[in-house]
Ligand code: HEC
Ligand code: HEC
């Protein structure tokens with residue numbers, strides 16, 4: 667009799683376990699299911715995104731923006747742009763911080779030509795990608811709270827976050843979100859559709875994050891070559907003509923000319939330019955109210 671009871675209770679317990687956890691798993695699944703808003707569905711309708719693919723795309727688009735690095739733009743979408751960039755002035759900005767580089771220019775602004783500036787916060791803001799922001803470049807010696815090495819790995823063969831990458835000119839706080847927009851729409855998006863996800867089109871304004879910014883040692887007063895004429899300089903940013911070939915010909919942007927006729931919000935009302943200082947502890951701090959994007963409130967700050 668006792669044996670029967672034991673067996674019975676064992677069966678009951680195992681039944682409870684099986685069904686109990688089953689119900690729990692169901693509840694978890696339900697919780698995770700993403701409801702798309704009308705607006706999101708309208709965008710996906712326009713971009714002809716299959717219903718099955720929408721939940722994943724929307725998950726990426728709703729995340730907080732973060733820096734992903736220029737390498738992520740290479741390999742299937744913007745190969746010509748990436749390859750041209752690695753040879754362009756912005757694809758080598760980190761290297762200028764090394765000892766012995768551009769001695770004359772450094773001496774002119776009273777910097778020490780033999781000093782290693784590759785971990786100096788002030789310099790990193792303008793010579794790397796996303797320094798002190800989510801996903802951005804972390805110099806040698808960076809550690810997590812637990813003491814783990816978190817420094818960004820640098821591959822000399824493949825320039826990435828350690829240089830002034832795509833995201834420093836094209837995004838407000840990193841390109842992770844609008845990368846999802848570009849991929850979902852297969853490039854068939856308007857300026858207005860990409861801006862809520864952090865893409866910016868205020869090119870002439872964006873250059874002043876670094877050029878002629880009050881914190882750069884290389885001011886127009888120091889030397890004529892630091893004067894900044896946007897129309898002239900723009901021509902040197904993307905010298906892509908020689909980088910098209912059979913393999914990447916399909917990456918030519920079909921919608922580029924249509925987009926050029928649009929005027930984005932960021933062109934009508936350019937975003938604020940970050941102001942920053944180095945605090946007593948030697949850390950780079952952005953001044954209040956000078957960040958173009960508030961990722962908590964999801965609001966933009968215009969000039
Ligand atoms: C506010 C942004 C900013 C900061 C901060 C900054 N730079 Fe630069 N740096 C620039 C820009 C922009 C240029 C390109 C100027 C140009 O060619 O018109 C530049 C150019 C340079 C050059 C090349 C100059 C030449 O004429 O060849 C060197 C070297 C350099 N920076 C080193 C440094 C070092 C070292 C630091 C830190 C002590 C630093 N920079 C901090 C923005 C900045
Ligand atoms: C120094 C700033 C800067 C950097 C860095 C930069 N870009 Fe650009 N990008 C521009 C400017 C300015 C334009 C518009 C003028 C032009 O097309 O030359 C542009 C245009 C583009 C366009 C055309 C967009 C359209 O639809 O009209 C693409 C695509 C692009 N960039 C991709 C990239 C990629 C990929 C990288 C990194 C490998 C990158 N950019 C790095 C400034 C920059």
Ligand code: HEC
Nearest residue numbers: 755759792793830834835869872873875876899900902903
């Ligand atoms: C995040 C900082 C940053 C931003 C934003 C930026 N630049 Fe630069 N730029 C630099 C640095 C640093 C250099 C120095 C590179 C060198 O001298 O090798 C530079 C150099 C250049 C040069 C080469 C100068 C020369 O004499 O050869 C051109 C052209 C240029 N920038 C254009 C632009 C334009 C146009 C924009 C805006 C669309 C822009 N930059 C935005 C940091 C920046």
